[in-house]
Amino acid sequence: MSNALVVPTMAEMMAKGETPEILFWVGCAGSFDDRAKKITKAVVKILNHCNVKFAVLGTEESCTGDPAKRAGNEFTFQMQAMMNIQVLDGYEVKKIVTACPHCFNTLKNEYPELGGNYEVVHHTQLIESLFKEGKLAVKGGGDFKGKKITFHDPCYLGRANDVYEAPREILAKLDSELVEMKRCRSKGLCCGAGGAQMFKEAEKGNKEINIERTEEALETKPNFIATGCPFCNTMMTDGIKNFEKENEIKVLDIAEMIATAADL
Amino acid sequence: MGIANIIFIVLLLAAIVLFTKNILKIKYNISLGGAYKGKGDFGTMARVALGQSKMTRRPIAGFLHILVYAGFVIINIEMLEIVIDGITGSHRVFSSLEGFYKFCIGAFEVLALLVLLACAIFIIRRAVLHIKRFGGPEMKKWPTQDAMIILITEIVLMTAFLMMNAADSKLMIMGAEHYKDVAMAKSDFWISQFLVDVLPSNESTLMGIERGMWWIHIIGVLAFLNYLPYSKHFHIILAFPNTYFTRQGAKGKFSNMESVTNEVKLMMDPNADPFAAPAADPDAVPQRFGAKDVTDLSWKNIMDAYTCTECGRCTDSCPANITGKKLSPRKIMMDIRDRAEELGAAKRKNGKDFEDGKSLLDYISEEEIWACTSCNACVQECPVNNSPLEPIIELRRYLVMEESKVPTELTGMLTNIENNQAPWQFSPADRLNWKDEA
Ligand code: SF4
Ligand code: SF4
Numbered sequence: 001m002s003n004a005l006v007v008p009t010m011a012e013m014m015a016k017g018e019t020p021e022i023l024f025w026v027g028c029a030g031s032f033d034d035r036a037k038k039i040t041k042a043v044v045k046i047l048n049h050c051n052v053k054f055a056v057l058g059t060e061e062s063c064t065g066d067p068a069k070r071a072g073n074e075f076t077f078q079m080q081a082m083m084n085i086q087v088l089d090g091y092e093v094k095k096i097v098t099a100c101p102h103c104f105n106t107l108k109n110e111y112p113e114l115g116g117n118y119e120v121v122h123h124t125q126l127i128e129s130l131f132k133e134g135k136l137a138v139k140g141g142g143d144f145k146g147k148k149i150t151f152h153d154p155c156y157l158g159r160a161n162d163v164y165e166a167p168r169e170i171l172a173k174l175d176s177e178l179v180e181m182k183r184c185r186s187k188g189l190c191c192g193a194g195g196a197q198m199f200k201e202a203e204k205g206n207k208e209i210n211i212e213r214t215e216e217a218l219e220t221k222p223n224f225i226a227t228g229c230p231f232c233n234t235m236m237t238d239g240i241k242n243f244e245k246e247n248e249i250k251v252l253d254i255a256e257m258i259a260t261a262a263d264l
Numbered sequence: 265m266g267i268a269n270i271i272f273i274v275l276l277l278a279a280i281v282l283f284t285k286n287i288l289k290i291k292y293n294i295s296l297g298g299a300y301k302g303k304g305d306f307g308t309m310a311r312v313a314l315g316q317s318k319m320t321r322r323p324i325a326g327f328l329h330i331l332v333y334a335g336f337v338i339i340n341i342e343m344l345e346i347v348i349d350g351i352t353g354s355h356r357v358f359s360s361l362e363g364f365y366k367f368c369i370g371a372f373e374v375l376a377l378l379v380l381l382a383c384a385i386f387i388i389r390r391a392v393l394h395i396k397r398f399g400g401p402e403m404k405k406w407p408t409q410d411a412m413i414i415l416i417t418e419i420v421l422m423t424a425f426l427m428m429n430a431a432d433s434k435l436m437i438m439g440a441e442h443y444k445d446v447a448m449a450k451s452d453f454w455i456s457q458f459l460v461d462v463l464p465s466n467e468s469t470l471m472g473i474e475r476g477m478w479w480i481h482i483i484g485v486l487a488f489l490n491y492l493p494y495s496k497h498f499h500i501i502l503a504f505p506n507t508y509f510t511r512q513g514a515k516g517k518f519s520n521m522e523s524v525t526n527e528v529k530l531m532m533d534p535n536a537d538p539f540a541a542p543a544a545d546p547d548a549v550p551q552r553f554g555a556k557d558v559t560d561l562s563w564k565n566i567m568d569a570y571t572c573t574e575c576g577r578c579t580d581s582c583p584a585n586i587t588g589k590k591l592s593p594r595k596i597m598m599d600i601r602d603r604a605e606e607l608g609a610a611k612r613k614n615g616k617d618f619e620d621g622k623s624l625l626d627y628i629s630e631e632e633i634w635a636c637t638s639c640n641a642c643v644q645e646c647p648v649n650n651s652p653l654e655p656i657i658e659l660r661r662y663l664v665m666e667e668s669k670v671p672t673e674l675t676g677m678l679t680n681i682e683n684n685q686a687p688w689q690f691s692p693a694d695r696l697n698w699k700d701e702a
Contacts, residue, residue, distance in 0.1 A: 007699045009696070028686040028687055031690075031698060032688055032694070037698040041698065056696065058696040061695055062686070062692065063685050065681065067687050070638050070657075071677070073661075073664050073670075073678055074520075074521045074524045076681055078521075078524050082528055109513070109514045114525065155639040155640055155641075159643075160640055162515075183581075187644075189581075189586070189641070190639035193637070194638050194639050195636050195638030195639070196674060196677065197637050199677035199687055200673040200677075201673065202635070203591070204589065205584070205587045205635075208587065212583070212586060
């Protein structure tokens with residue numbers, strides 16, 4: 001199936017007098033980064049397929065301020081946060097889903113004190129509940145059947161917010177073999193992108209963090225590396241390229257895997 | 265009351281006075297820090313400090329540590345008897361409890377042996393196996409010695425305890441004056457009975473050994489008590505308040521700086537009067553944004569540092585450190601403690617407003633501060649619920665907001681967010697373009 005994506009904006013919905021159930025917060029990576037845009041589209045496919053009444057902010061969305069905050073610039077962060085809260089509250093948003101654990105963490109944990117109170121879920125949590133509600137199903141796991149998948153826990157989903165099960169529950173639907181890395185779940189090793197590192201060169205050391213992590217992933221001899229964060233995805237993809245394994249091992253977001261397996 | 269009892273009482277009082285003085289110093293140093301908003305939680309303390317729940321994330325070390333911890337705590341019940349005997353000159357004052365007493369002594373002996381063995385294994389891990397996390401640039405001579413001193417002391421204390429019991433029981437069996445009043449069989453001493461035969465049979469030599477071991481044990485314990493405030497071993501006390509005051513909520517949540525919120529609100533409020541008098545209490549305005557020195561951190565950050573066991577579990581799981589960067593979360597904690605010691609001492613000497621012209625930034629470099637990925641692994645692993653991450657972010661805030669010392673690439677990222685609301689140079693008008701791209 002390759003139905004055109006249906007992506008209503010909040011403004012359009014409002015003009016029609018409608019209110020979506022949930023706002024899809026796309027995030028900067030999901031909006032601008034070529035690789036991450038594919039993840040965004042996979043999420044939309046799933047939402048469309050399950051008839052979830054959602055909307056995006058479109059051009060009214062702006063950075064949550066996470067990288068500024070982690071970089072120590074609280075002014076820029078709070079300016080962004082206050083602007084976003086004005087927009088979100090203007091549309092009376094109650095529930096938000098996002099495919100970026102950094103947006104997820106910031107919206108969920110740091111916005112409330114600044115006046116922004118929303119129910120925020122990560123896309124893996126939403127997908128898990130769509131499965132539970134019977135709105136989503138994958139038959140036989142498709143391309144992933146019998147394949148080895150290893151899941152890289154995003155720090156801002158795992159340790160930062162204690163979400164470890166939702167991604168694994170979904171992966172279990174793929175009829176594949178989930179092989180854990182030595183350091184997984186709360187012991188998971190960072191991909192190296194967090195804390196605004198994504199936007200700068202690493203300090204002097206003897207290795208890049210994503211290489212260390214990729215080596216560990218390779219030890220599990222996976223066919224796929226599953227991610228739940230656009231930044232982890234970039235880091236792991238670069239790592240795999242570094243080992244010239246991009247033809248054998250694919251780095252995919254869980255949403256992409258589900259969209260593919262469900263033939264969306 | 266004999267001369268021995270008087271010496272004992274003097275020693276005991278001196279030890280208590282000295283210990284109290286040192287505790288007050290540390291209390292002073294901790295309160296160099298500013299306000300901390302966290303509330304206490306007994307559940308966390310019960311789980312993490314009392315229940316050692318995070319120790320077992322490393323099963324071998326965790327198991328051995330629980331042995332030493334439980335053994336140490338339980339055997340110290342015996343201290344009560346030792347102190348009373350020491351003051352009054354009685355001999356095993358609780359032995360009138362008969363069966364229960366015998367059971368306790370037997371159990372204490374087993375624990376003493378286990379503690380002794382565990383400490384021996386710990387020494388092997390450090391001195392022979394050279395387990396990686398016990399090394400590293402910050403583990404200079406003193407921190408390494410510190411760990412060894414503690415382990416050796418514990419072995420000495422436990423050996424003295426067992427030897428004392430062995431000599432005592434032999435004297436009881438021989439019916440020596442003063443000793444024979446307690447009716448305990450050799451077999452009541454579950455472990456030390458095996459030492460009885462290696463001891464000499466001469467009564468006065470035995471008494472010498474018994475008294476000698478008694479004194480070594482008690483002086484050892486008092487010395488240990490007074491060594492604590494200088495040592496990473498202070499965690500056996502501070503782990504309790506420190507875990508009680510653990511930061512609650514999601515680990516990903518960074519504090520929102522209220523001072524910034526007020527300014528941002530003013531900037532965004534079209535009706536705000538820019539010349540209005542600053543609201544509320546002027547003392548509430550912080551001296552600076554972020555932290556340059558320990559005085560800008562919260563008292564909890566400093567308490568963390570004093571609670572740090574220097575175990576290196578944080579550093580061992582830190583992605584930056586693993587890949588050879590200079591950052592070591594353990595070093596951050598040790599630096600905060602060292603700086604608090606230095607500044608505290610200077611202020612106690614020269615008055616509380618004294619400034620020594622130094623800061624935490626003389627201990628922690630920008631290179632370390634910028635290497636952190638904020639991954640929370642250090643926070644997750646710390647067995648006493650420290651957060652090395654929080655002070656790192658506070659230091660960043662200072663560098664960025666007070667000194668404008670930002671790595672060049674990050675300046676670009678920040679400007680992009682300010683100008684076009686994304687960390688990259690894209691136009692906000694293009695945000696939804698993905699929708700129509702193939
Ligand atoms: S949060 Fe920073 S200091 Fe702590 S483990 Fe991660 S990178 Fe290291
Ligand atoms: S901060 Fe915690 S984990 Fe790190 S060395 Fe200190 S006690 Fe160990």
